Amino acid sequence: MGDFNHPDICWRDNTAGHKQSRRFLECIDDNFLLQVIKEPMRRGAMLDLVLTNKERLVGNVKLKGSLGCSDHEMVEFKILRAVRRTHGKLTTLDFRRADFGLFRDLLGRMPWDKALEGRVAQDSWLVFEDHLL
Numbered sequence: 236m237g238d239f240n241h242p243d244i245c246w247r248d249n250t251a252g253h254k255q256s257r258r259f260l261e262c263i264d265d266n267f268l269l270q271v272i273k274e275p276m277r278r279g280a281m282l283d284l285v286l287t288n289k290e291r292l293v294g295n296v297k298l299k300g301s302l303g304c305s306d307h308e309m310v311e312f313k314i315l316r317a318v319r320r321t322h323g324k325l326t327t328l329d330f331r332r333a334d335f336g337l338f339r340d341l342l343g344r345m346p347w348d349k350a351l352e353g354r355v356a357q358d359s360w361l362v363f364e365d366h367l368l
Contacts, residue, residue, distance in 0.1 A: 237283065237284065238282055238283050239259065239282060239283075239284050240282055241253075241255075241256040241259055241282070242282060243256050244256050244259070244260060244281070246270055246272075246273075246281055249264075249355075263286065264355070264356035264357070265356065266288070267288055267356060267357075267360045268286045268287065268288055269286065269287050269288070269290060269357070270284050270285070270286055271285045271286075271287055271293045271296055271312070272284060272285050272296055272298075272310065273296070274298055283308060283310055285310060285312055291315060292314060292315060292316075293312050293313070293314060293315065294312065294313050294315045295311075295312060295313040296310065296311070296312040297310070297311045297312070298310060298311075299311050342366075342367075345366055350362055350366075351363075
């Protein structure tokens with residue numbers, strides 16, 4: 236979260252007018268990040284961003300007006316976290332017991348070049364996530 240100062244970015248179309256802003260968008264795509272604020276804040280621009288790597292991790296985003304004499308909006312949001320419980324007990328994953336060889340083998344069976352051909356980063360991530368889960 237923060238003030239990224241790229242007023243020329245159109246988040247709806249994922250486009251930008253300046254080279255530095257286009258590089259910023261590429262960085263966001265390359266790291267599979269999503270920008271979750273939907274409303275412009277200052278003079279129609281979204282400068283303060285909330286970036287996440289999981290689609291349903293951040294929710295209830297609200298703009299709360301400026302604090303004091305700042306020209307930035309306060310952003311309130313919740314980090315959503317599902318807790319898995321089995322018979323009343325909290326379950327956690329034990330990665331020490333994972334079979335990463337099998338994991339690598341299963342992922343290696345997918346023809347990724349064909350499955351991801353012509354897709355933008357976000358769509359590619361959704362295909363990968365679907366296959367993974």
